[in-house]
Amino acid sequence: MQVEENLYALLGIAPNATEKEINAAYRKMAFVFHPDRNMGNPESDQMMRELNEAYAILSNPARRKEYDLPLGYHAVTAKFKAGFKVKINAHSSSPYRNHIGVVDQEPVKDTFRFWYMVRFESKDFSTINRFAEEELTKTD
Numbered sequence: 001m002q003v004e005e006n007l008y009a010l011l012g013i014a015p016n017a018t019e020k021e022i023n024a025a026y027r028k029m030a031f032v033f034h035p036d037r038n039m040g041n042p043e044s045d046q047m048m049r050e051l052n053e054a055y056a057i058l059s060n061p062a063r064r065k066e067y068d069l070p071l072g073y074h075a076v077t078a079k080f081k082a083g084f085k086v087k088i089n090a091h092s093s094s095p096y097r098n099h100i101g102v103v104d105q106e107p108v109k110d111t112f113r114f115w116y117m118v119r120f121e122s123k124d125f126s127t128i129n130r131f132a133e134e135e136l137t138k139t140d
Contacts, residue, residue, distance in 0.1 A: 061134035
């Protein structure tokens with residue numbers, strides 16, 4: 001894939017697209033350019049490879065952030081503030097995945113992401129663990 005090609009334009013979506021929008025755009029484009037629908041068309045095969053690579057990058061929060069940073073798409077503001085209720089994503093390697101906690105203090109930023117201290121309460125004790133921004137989603 002060419003480096004200068006914009007993955008968002010390839011999928012026909014905006015840089016602030018949600019995961020659902022990315023998935024829907026990929027499926028729509030893959031349906032049109034799938035090799036089974038375009039037998040023997042090398043342009044269709046190449047387009048499908050590019051679509052697969054674009055989807056692999058944009059559907060993974062960490063890879064998407066790395067792609068967005070040099071292009072200036074990713075805002076450098078924290079998603080969550082102290083006191084926000086957050087859920088640990090299922091793809092996290094933490095034993096707290098799918099649990100809900102509260103951001104304990106303002107996040108700390110390193111070169112690539114924000115880190116959050118999340119407090120989990122139970123009947124007997126509370127614990128605080130550190131999570132990267134892409135491991136968290138906001139709850140209502």
